[in-house]
Amino acid sequence: MNAPHVMAPLVEVDHVSRRFVRRLNYAERIAGWLGARAEEQIVHAVDDVSLTVHRGEVVGLVGESGCGKSTLGRMLAGIVAPSSGSIRTIEKTAEPSPGSEHGAQRTPRHRLATQMIFQDPLSSLNPRKRVRDIIGEAPLVHGIVERKQLDAYVVDVMERVGLNPDFRTRFPHQFSGGQRQRVGIGRALAVKPDFLICDESIAALDVSIQAQIINLFMQLRRDLGLTYLFISHDLGVVEHISDRVAIMYLGRIVETAPTVELFANPQHPYTIALLAQVPRLSNRKRQFESIQGEIPSPLAPPDGCHFHPRCPHATQRCRTERPLLHPSGLAHQVACHLVEVQ
Ligand code: SF4
Numbered sequence: 529m530n531a532p533h534v535m536a537p538l539v540e541v542d543h544v545s546r547r548f549v550r551r552l553n554y555a556e557r558i559a560g561w562l563g564a565r566a567e568e569q570i571v572h573a574v575d576d577v578s579l580t581v582h583r584g585e586v587v588g589l590v591g592e593s594g595c596g597k598s599t600l601g602r603m604l605a606g607i608v609a610p611s612s613g614s615i616r617t618i619e620k621t622a623e624p625s626p627g628s629e630h631g632a633q634r635t636p637r638h639r640l641a642t643q644m645i646f647q648d649p650l651s652s653l654n655p656r657k658r659v660r661d662i663i664g665e666a667p668l669v670h671g672i673v674e675r676k677q678l679d680a681y682v683v684d685v686m687e688r689v690g691l692n693p694d695f696r697t698r699f700p701h702q703f704s705g706g707q708r709q710r711v712g713i714g715r716a717l718a719v720k721p722d723f724l725i726c727d728e729s730i731a732a733l734d735v736s737i738q739a740q741i742i743n744l745f746m747q748l749r750r751d752l753g754l755t756y757l758f759i760s761h762d763l764g765v766v767e768h769i770s771d772r773v774a775i776m777y778l779g780r781i782v783e784t785a786p787t788v789e790l791f792a793n794p795q796h797p798y799t800i801a802l803l804a805q806v807p808r809l810s811n812r813k814r815q816f817e818s819i820q821g822e823i824p825s826p827l828a829p830p831d832g833c834h835f836h837p838r839c840p841h842a843t844q845r846c847r848t849e850r851p852l853l854h855p856s857g858l859a860h861q862v863a864c865h866l867v868e869v870q
Contacts, residue, residue, distance in 0.1 A: 535582040537618050538723060538755050539604060539642075544613030545779075546574040546599050550827070571826045573599040575779035575834075576613070578853075581723070586749065586756040588770030588787070590763055590802070592823050596779040597759045601725045604757060605644040617641065617723075640670060643716035647728040649708035653700040659686070659711050660696040667718045681718070688751075689714040690744060706737035713744065717752075724748075727759045742769055763806045767791055772859075775799045778834040779826060781853060785860040795862045797839050833865070841866055 548571040552560065560566035574596040581587050589597045602608040603615060646652040653662055664682045667673045673681040683693040689710045700708055709729065716724060726745070730738040746769060748754055760766050766773055767787055774784040775798065783796040794800045801819045821838040824830055833851050836842040845865055854869045856862045 535585060537580050538583040538585075539581040540616045540618065541577060541579040541581075541600075541604070542614045542616065544574060544577050544600070544603060544610045544615060545572070546596075546603060546608060547572055547611045569827050572779050572829055573826060574603070574610075575829070577776075577779070577781055578613075579774060579781060579784070581755060581757060583722070583755055584749075584753055585772060586758060586770045588766035588773040589757055589759045589776060590761065590766055590773060591776035592761065594778075594823055594826065595776045596826070597776050598727050600776070601644065601727050601757060601759050604723075605642050605725050607644065640666075640719040641721055642723045642725065643719065643721040644725045644727060645709075645712050645716055645729045647731050649705065649712045649732075650700060652712055653708060653715075655700055658697050658699060659691075659703075659714075662700070662711060663696075663714045663718050666715070667720075670719060672719060685714045685718050688717065688748070690740075704737075705733055706740060709733060709737075709741055710744070713741075713748075717748065721754070723755045723757070725757045725759070728761070729758075730765065731760070731762070738765070745769065763802060767806075775802065778824060778829050780834060780863065782835065782863045783861065784853070785857070789857065789860055793857070793860070795856055795860070795867045796835075796864050797841055797866075798835050833863075 550569040550571060552566055552568055556566040577596075577600060579587075589600065591597050599608060603610050657665075660679070660682050663685050664673075664678045667681060668675060668678055682696055686693045686696060691707060691710050691714065695703070700711065703711065712729075724745075730741050733741060742765065745756065749756065756769075758766060758770060770787045772784065773787050773790045774781050775790075775796065776782070777798050783790065783794070783799045785793075790799070791803065794803050798819070805819075819838055820840075824834070824837060830837055830847075832848045833839070833842070833846040836846040839846065843865070849865070851863045851865045853861045853863045854867075856867050856870050
């Protein structure tokens with residue numbers, strides 16, 4: 529996948545963290561009143577992440593379940609506010625404008641410019657609304673289209689995402705899984721976004737349908753100049769569609785590089801272990817070994833390098849000192865004490 533030539537930043541994520549408090553349940557509160565030790569716990573879902581997404585780029589965000597990639601995506605979409613740090617959306621021709629920073633009030637334009645496409649198309653669509661209303665409601669409410677032009681507008685959007693416009697009076701349950709995902713994509717496109725965040729958007733689909741939806745995403749990128757954050761646990765898909773890949777582990781980005789570079793020259797032990805599990809024609813006869821150990825709980829992430837309990841190269845320093853992302857080649861950054869700064 530070739531990156532566009534002009535790569536101005538579109539979104540800048542600056543030292544963003546997100547913590548969730550796990551409140552005590554009723555039994556725990558009673559136990560606390562009776563003198564037992566019961567404290568609220570904090571989930572460190574995203575831990576001091578910085579990332580820039582450039583206009584027209586496809587960034588793949590990869591990691592195991594629970595690593596915080598969906599929470600990061602939701603913060604970028606404005607669904608979840610960061611606990612600390614800032615996310616800045618940069619307009620096409622100007623400096624970051626007032627209200628473009630999350631935490632401050634976001635304008636309707638900023639909210640519409642970033643749209644999210646979810647994993648489960650059925651539960652993300654209102655089952656009581658016809659597709660015509662699902663796609664047409666937001667552009668009508670936000671003044672993107674007038675009521676008398678709405679039907680033609682919905683027909684246009686449906687054709688763009690490969691849906692038969694004759695089905696616009698149907699309900700979501702009357703479509704197949706792949707068609708429902710196209711409805712979700714159409715709903716997002718209807719408000720003319722710049723940036724699509726796809727959170728495991730093809731994971732629930734059959735393999736042949738996955739290929740069709742990926743092709744649709746790439747067609748839309750060419751036609752509309754869209755930017756994507758593609759969140760997935762599937763490195764094979766991410767390699768196929770991304771310009772750049774960021775690897776997340778337990779709330780932190782541990783490695784980021786252009787896709788070709790990352791797959792040819794992975795440097796972080798976690799990335800190396802993940803890539804070793806991607807099936808390829810060249811290694812189809814070998815036994816695949818999973819990464820040793822379980823991903824630690826985000827309620828109590830390990831000190832130092834979060835990966836150290838599972839890392840075969842961990843040293844004493846890794847147990848106490850957090851490795852920061854540092855340059856390790858052209859556009860390549862790694863957070864590991866063993867990888868030298870280049
Ligand atoms: Fe392994 Fe240490 Fe590098 Fe972490 S910093 S990945 S524990 S070698």
